[in-house]
Amino acid sequence: MPETWPTTISQDFAQDGYKEIPPDNLIKTENSVGAPKVRRRTTANVRKFQCSVEMLTTSQMADMETFFTTTCKEGLLSFTVKHPRTKAATTFWWSKPPEYTSHGATYDVQLSIEIRP
Numbered sequence: 001m002p003e004t005w006p007t008t009i010s011q012d013f014a015q016d017g018y019k020e021i022p023p024d025n026l027i028k029t030e031n032s033v034g035a036p037k038v039r040r041r042t043t044a045n046v047r048k049f050q051c052s053v054e055m056l057t058t059s060q061m062a063d064m065e066t067f068f069t070t071t072c073k074e075g076l077l078s079f080t081v082k083h084p085r086t087k088a089a090t091t092f093w094w095s096k097p098p099e100y101t102s103h104g105a106t107y108d109v110q111l112s113i114e115i116r117p
Helices: 058-071
Strands: 019-021 026-029 037-040 047-056 079-082 089-103 106-115
Touching: 047 058, 047 089, 058 089, 058 106
Parallel strands: none
Antiparallel strands: 019 047, 026 037, 047 106, 079 089, 089 106
8 A cells, every 4th residue: 555645845846857667668679681670578568757946944845755765665556646747646666765955944855756566
């Protein structure tokens, strides 16, 4: 069962710098004669996302750290949050640990997450 995104942290990801990467799911096979054959690699694939949550307070940063480290067991467990583009509740997995950037009294958190089949 996916973990729940912390209520103290906004589910509205920043649109500036948002990136959604559809899966590259095709295989091309060159033939000795004629056009290459193209087929799907699989019927289900991973969709990757790069997004951020901005302007977090020190308290919210502590909540984010606890969520990743303890609640999600350092990225082992999935979580549910609003999809950055569609806004529908979606289950995500961590692609890598979050990255934190300080702006004095506030922080930005960059997330690399993915939807798995």
